[in-house]
Amino acid sequence: MATDVTLPGLGRSGPRAEGIAGLEPGAPAAHYGLQDGVARLDAAESLERGLGWLSVGFGVAAIAAPRALCWLSGLRSPTLMRMMGTRDLAAGVGILTQRDRAPWLWTRVVGDAFDLAALSIVLAGRGRRGRAAFALAAVAGVTALDLLAAARLTGSRAERAVPGGSGRTDIYLERSIAISKSPEECYRFWRSFENLPRFMHSLESVRPLDERRSRWVARGPMAMRLEWTTEIIADRPGEEIEWRTSDDSGAANAGSVSFEAAGGRGTIVRVSLHYSPRGGALGASLVRLLGHDPQSRIREDLRRFKQVMETGEIPTTRGQPTGRRGLLGRFAQRWGLS
């Protein structure tokens, strides 16, 4: 029986993606969406970038003209100045190019501490004290900014539901994939929820309880096992399915999948998922289960869905012969390399 309940929860597009029904809105949310990353405040972003460029600028200057900078700061050793420059150049490039800037900003903080110590020694000695004092003040100011940026970034990272983090943030995922099968075929396979574990690797089993409800079992690292009951709240055959955890297990996650005909080229399958740690212990565990890169997890799940739909199997190399792998090889394969 097709139901058509409008859910103030999950949807493909903006207006409906407000949160799971029954959960208080307005809590901090990390948006894993089409931007494939974490939305961050522009101000924080520009401070980090500014520090990155400052770092590069000082680095280049210190490497290219160490004597001039020694004269300016009161330090005596051009070699030391070059080393400082190399360090700052590396940190700056790291901040500007790497996705995870926190370690590079902390590198700067440690470097600042070293510079402050070096300048203090000059200040305590004789001669050039005026310039050293000026340099010390400047470095102290930069140190404060580095510390601010590094601490802020580390704080926000902890909130991004990394394993071991506080996991207090909602996770929204959205991803689509084009499949050379009709919307009806894709719908039919997905609607039999017991098929989901075939391509969703964090699920162990899904067992139907009745027309609308099913029991989901997920497994995680270190024998972690989670169970909950899911209820279908919208079901338009060949078009869309929406589900969420039913009330008795706490509103912890919800999802929807839509199947759009793609103009004679099969179907665009679009999945939205919403996990909330505020639905009790289950929610928090689920968010942890998703790990540090939930976007890639849904991407790979959908890829496997496509493989099953189009080819009837999931291509793999697990179990094929190899030579001796060695440490690196074993590590890479544990890591998920086929």
Next chain:
Amino acid sequence: MKANVWYGREQLRVEDVPDPKIINPRDAIVRITSTAICGSDLHIYDGYIPGMLPGDILGHEFMGEVVEVGPEVRNLQVGDRVVNPFPISCGACFFCRQSLYSLCENSNPNAWLAEKLWGHSPAGLFGYSHFLGGYAGGQAQYARIPFADVGPIKVPQDLSDEQVLLLSDVFPTGYMAAEQCGIRAGDTVAVWGCGPVGLFAIKSARLLGAERVIAIDRFPARLRKASQWADAETLNYGQVDVREALEVMTGGRGPDACIDAVGMEGHAHGAFGSYDRLRQTLMLQSDRPPALRQALMACRNGGTVSIPGAYGGLVDRIPFGAVVNKALTVKSGQTHVQRYLKPLLELIEKGAIDPGFVVTHRLALADAPRAYRMFRDKQDSCIKVVLKPWADVPTLAADAGGEPERILH
């Protein structure tokens, strides 16, 4: 079984590994009767292909006898003699349905990795790095073939292994390179590199009706093959200025189509050659593209540059202005081998071409490490090596005797 296993740059060992088994319902296992070393395998040997892991089994050109089929493989039977194409293709996705088999969306289990490198992933390949699936290769006694109902083609018993083996890669690759040139009557086609792919491109250009074919290389033995096999005019770039010569040969207009059958380890004389080598060594560029640069510059206005040569990453100083201002068409891609198997097998059966012509060496699989070095260094005028996985070592190794030819520049 015995297999040729990669352990690092210039480190190959033929050793015992477990036999392959059926993993998925559409798999088949073949007992390999002949397998070849591809020029692109040399890029792996030289350490220029990222994503290799110690313990990877090499090889993507092989043929043999079907010894086991999965429950979903209905077109093959145990005992069938087959040649296997090097891309692994599902036959059902958007690209396979358009015969763009090397772009299969489903066959690369490490697609996410390739996406990081190139934006989107092509098909998985046999024995060609974990970027392209990490599948075990065919320089071995047995191989597992995924999607065996799509790839392998049955070959008649009256054709020898050498006549059909090269359908697995280099013949279709050279053919596709020539086909992409859209050759019309009266056209002149210039081909950089007279290794197996270049030779097949030259021969195919002829078959497709090119008026003149110009072969460019620096090894006399290879140039001789090109002129013998396809009546190509030859340019030894060690002796003449190629751009100048092409201008003279084409009335100042340039060839109608240019084929770069060299790829990422191109060789060039003088300062530019050293510059490229240095940058590649320092990992400032992944590929050395002198042939591609020259092809883009030499090609006539509105002409086509076809690139079967393997490139993997970033190249430096590509005269892209020539592409725009001369309105060039650039065509490339891994070969959609499955598309060509049947028509090219027919050409072989009709006697229009004998691919065995390019084979210069027949060795035992156990000789693979030596064969790679010989092929890479062009010792003994080596152009194409066929390995026999079940042969006794001494008998076949003797076949390859003779002193390496002195290489003249």
